[in-house]
Amino acid sequence: MREVLTYRLPDATQVTLRPATPDDAAAIIAAVRSRSEERSYVLMDIYGKDAAAERAYLERLERGRNLFLVATVDGAVVGILALLDMPLCRGAEATLAAGVHLVREWRGRGIGSAMLRYAVRWAAAHGFRQIAADIFTTNERSLHLFRKAGFREEPCRRRSVQVGAREISEVILVRRVPGGAARA
């Protein structure tokens, strides 16, 4: 598959989707840092600590088994999607965990959907069988995005997360990858 994809939004803005490089680390951290309840656990809690840690992480990322995708507009990072070889459901074979985050001003313009389509193609091309995402039940936009892309709720895990004073439930949505071959 082509690694770098460029397309235009209806207003002619050019968007580029490409795998991140270590030089994107600071821009990625700036983009994902948010106190919002709508956030990706994969991106914020695991890798979203600081630019130095993000750079080190991207430098040692095993690129055949993990995708760290950025969406850029005029060279600026406006979205991030991580597809990590980190099964969210115990026992599930060859499952990637997905997290996606758009800079606020760039939400609602189809970029998240485009990144998710790229991610499904990447997973198929790299022999993975399914993709899973854990999403707050309050995050209606994200639930809609993933369901529209063919993800369905998996009974493997449901948990609650403390966010400030509130406890919010999470669901796991899973999508099978067409043609995803078995891999070791």
Ligand SMILES: CC(C)(COP(=O)(O)OP(=O)(O)OC[C@H]1O[C@@H](n2cnc3c(N)ncnc32)[C@H](O)[C@@H]1OP(=O)(O)O)[C@@H](O)C(=O)NCCC(=O)NCCS
């Ligand atoms: C969730 C997120 C990644 C979606 O990306 P996006 O580029 O805004 O999504 P898109 O524009 O491609 O699609 C959004 C869809 O949600 C719909 N939508 C918007 N607000 C909605 C809401 N409150 N409830 C339900 N659906 C909603 C839109 O109509 C659109 O659907 P459509 O394509 O059928 O018209 C983005 O909003 C984001 O970064 N949110 C904060 C971080 C986050 O929540 N990450 C997900 C955790 S894994």
